[in-house]
Each structure stands twice: as structure tokens, then as C-alpha cells.
Amino acid sequence: MRDATAIVGLGATPYYRRGASVPQTLEELVGKAILAAVQDSGLRVRDIDGFAYFAGGFDTGLLTETLGIPEIRFSATLTGGGGGSAGAIGLAAAAIVSGQAEVVVCVGANQQGAQRFGSITSAYPATPENAFFSASGLVGPGHMFALLARRHMHLYGTTRDDFAEVAMAIRANAVSNPNATLRKPMTREDYFDAPMLADPHCLYDFCLENDGAVAVIVTSAERARDLRCPPVRVLASNHGGSSDWGRSIYWMNMPDESFASSGHAAVARRLYAAAGVDPKDIDTAQIYDHFTSQVIMQLEDYGFCAKGEGGPFVRSGAIRLQGGSLPVNTDGGQLSCGYVWGMTHVREAVEQLRGTAVNQVAGARLALVTGGPSVIPVSGLILAN
């Protein structure tokens, strides 16, 4: 699958603050992002013949009918949640390489009016599995990932200053991005003055809660050559995970070696092998930043530093746009720019490789995108120009 497909279109709605996208409907936001991506690509709506989703996906029947797509040949969804954002591109590529479709839309969107993601687990139905954590008051992913963060601090000496550096480095990128939700520079004092939500996670360790939609269009490398935009080549995209991660934050019985991790180690190994590149080749990384601590653990699992060295790695300034060896979340990430289930990271990687990013990394040729650490499957994506 290496280099057989490319991202040729990119579209997005504005990133609204939670609940501020009304009276638009969720399907409307999705449709707007898709139409913008089609326009960007130079293709026509009638060229679309596939959908590759993640996190539950959307109603293909409704989209096909309402957007006027003549015929759909492929419609599939990666299982799991936000962990599939980077892997949905691989699902699209698989459809194209196998001849099942030619022009596939990947789209992610959310609208958090009635139920905020911050307390999503409290809205889950009572199941025999949930009964083993619901009484403890873990009502959102932020509570659960705080347990992993605490263990990482205990094992490796990671500190809140390391989390602060992630938050500040990513905020610094949002400051110069007009699309970003939070554009005020963040100082160390701002970070430590923020309310503690789930110790050791304070407000600025948590991602935003936005409404919005982002869509990309994937087609064959051959067809991509004749289109309007310079193709962004899909070197590799995969998803999965190992059994020691499993249901992870809903289970908490991962072996000690992998408990304080992002669960991405297996996916990362296969991703680099599939792309034929090493961590040192990556010019910029768009890392799923639902929590600062999970950025640190993904940097370890993706081999940018040794296990347990994520704290010192970020403290060295490595992830900074200015002077860093690996600029991370150059748009301001989900922490400060916008949260659309990881699709903002795909968008930013495409912008970087087109050379059109607001905070352009000079000479960026290879970009890594990761999909949300959570239950299996998690996913990764390597793009090139």
C-alpha cells in the first residue's frame, strides 16, 4: 500500500466552541466539510464513491442522498473511538488499492451540545464491564488518563513541569493560528494557576471541547497527479494494538511495562516498517493531544526518545516550533486549536506537506499523525510530499 494513494482534498468548518455551531446540524457540518474538500481537490461530488470513517462514522445513506452522490461502492468504519482518526486514511487506501473504490472521503466531526465528551463515560449504558469502574467516579477520559499519568510520574520521575512544557509549546503554535480557539500565550504561571481537574491533570492538560468537522479526500496516486493540489502521499497508515493494552483505560489491568504508555508501541513499529522510514526521518508530528501526558507517552512509543524519557525530551525544547528537532502540533493541537476527534491533526499534516501551514516547518517532507490513545484500535499515519 506504500505510496499507492494520496490525499488530494481538504475541507473543514470553523472550529466552534462547544455548542456554538447550532442551529447547524451535525450532518450539515459534515456535509460542509466534505463539499469544501471536494472543491479544494478539483474533483466533483459525483466522483465520490466511498466513505471510510472512524468513531462510529456517519449515515452514508443520508450523505449520499443529500449531497447527490450518484453511487457508493465502499462504506466502512474502523471500530473504536478517536483512536481511528489516523487509521481511517488507511481504510480508504485499502479500498482504493483493492479496487473497491476510487475517490474516498474520510471525515470526522463532533457537536457537543447535549453531552460533553468530558463526562462521556457517565453516559455509557450500564454493562457488566462498566460495573467494574463506574462506582469509582471515573466519569471522563480525563480522569482515567490521569491514572496513567500518575503512574508515569511514579516510574520515571516525570513532573508537572513536563506536562506544562507540552501545553505551552502547543499553545505557542496556536497564538499565531487565526483558526485556533485559544490564542493567548501561556506562561508557566498560567499553567500552575489553572484549576486542578483530575490531579495531576489541570485544566491546561485537557484538550478543548469543540464543534466542527474536517474532511479529506483520498484517491490513487495515479489519479492524484492530474488534480489541482500537490498530492500528499500516503506512505503508511495502520491501526490495531496488542492484547496487553486491550480495553486499557476501562480495564486498568495492563502489565506494568505498558500501563504508563499510550498503547501505540505495536502500531508504531508496524507503521515505520510499512512506510520504510525511521523516527529520525519525521519532520513534524501531529500527536493526538487529548491530554498533555499522553503526548509524552506517544513520543516514547513512537521512538522519538526512550521509554520513560519523554519528560526530559520535551523539557529540552524538542517539540517546539522554534528550535525544536520535532515540531509537534504546529496548528496548536487539540489542546489549543480545535478538537475534532483527531481529524485536525490530519488536516495540519496535509497543510505542512503542501507548504501552506500557518506555522510552516521549513522543508517539511515527512509528517506523522497519530490517532487517539484509548481502547484498541489506535492508529498511525505517515504522509509525505
Added chain:
Amino acid sequence: MAIARRPPPELFKLASNHWTQPFWDATADHRLLVARCADCGHARMPPTPFCPCCQSQRIDWTELSGRGEVYTYTVVARAIMPGMDEHLPYVPAVITLDGGGGTRLISNVVDVEVSSIVVGMPVQIVWDDLPAEGVAIPRFRPLSR
């Protein structure tokens, strides 16, 4: 200074299946049972239909002492949903159970000064009865010496 309280009780609603029911039945008598594979002895919590090591469906229930230690924890001190304020702060914790073959339970540390809680702290079980559900919820206090 703040004492670790209990999270809102309405967050828990019992759902069970024939694999997990023995655990909940025992809680009514304040007994802590954990499941192990009857063929290879691998700890299997929460209890599931298959052993991940040998795929056996056979299960043995072992009663544990209820002692353990704090593997990790978080302190929830801000309400993120309605009705949470009066229950703050509370301390969700993962507890490694003594004699459990590495099994951990997702629970709470309660009735202790929050700032005294550390990873590795020895704890012992305390049961919160839920008469409406016919079960008790296991939570943990520092081990009294």
C-alpha cells in the same frame, strides 16, 4: 486539608452476566472474590468468558483478604457534571490486591486526608452497602496497624 469522600452513588448501576455475577453476589456478604483460570491459574479480572492465556472457559473463584496497595490514583476536586460538588474531593484509585496474582481493582481511596495518599500505600477494603442493588461496593482505606 481535605478528607477523601465517595463519588456520587448514582454513577453506579449494577449490570452483570453469568461470568461477573459471583463477584457481585459475594459483595453482599462483604467477601472479595477474584476469578482465576481453573486450568492455568491466570488472573482474570474483571471475569470474562475466556482465559487470554489458554482460552479455557473454566473459572475458579478465590477469596482474598481485601488488603492491597495503591498502584495509581487521581484526585477529582472539580465538578464536571451536575450534582458532583457535594461529593468532592474523591479519589479514584487502582488497587493491586494482595494474593491476587497481580490483579488490580478500579476503586477509591476514602476516609483519609487526600494529601497523605501515595503510590504504594498499603490499604484495606471497606464495603459500602447499596441495599437497592443488593450489592456492596468495595473501597479502600489506609491499612490500620
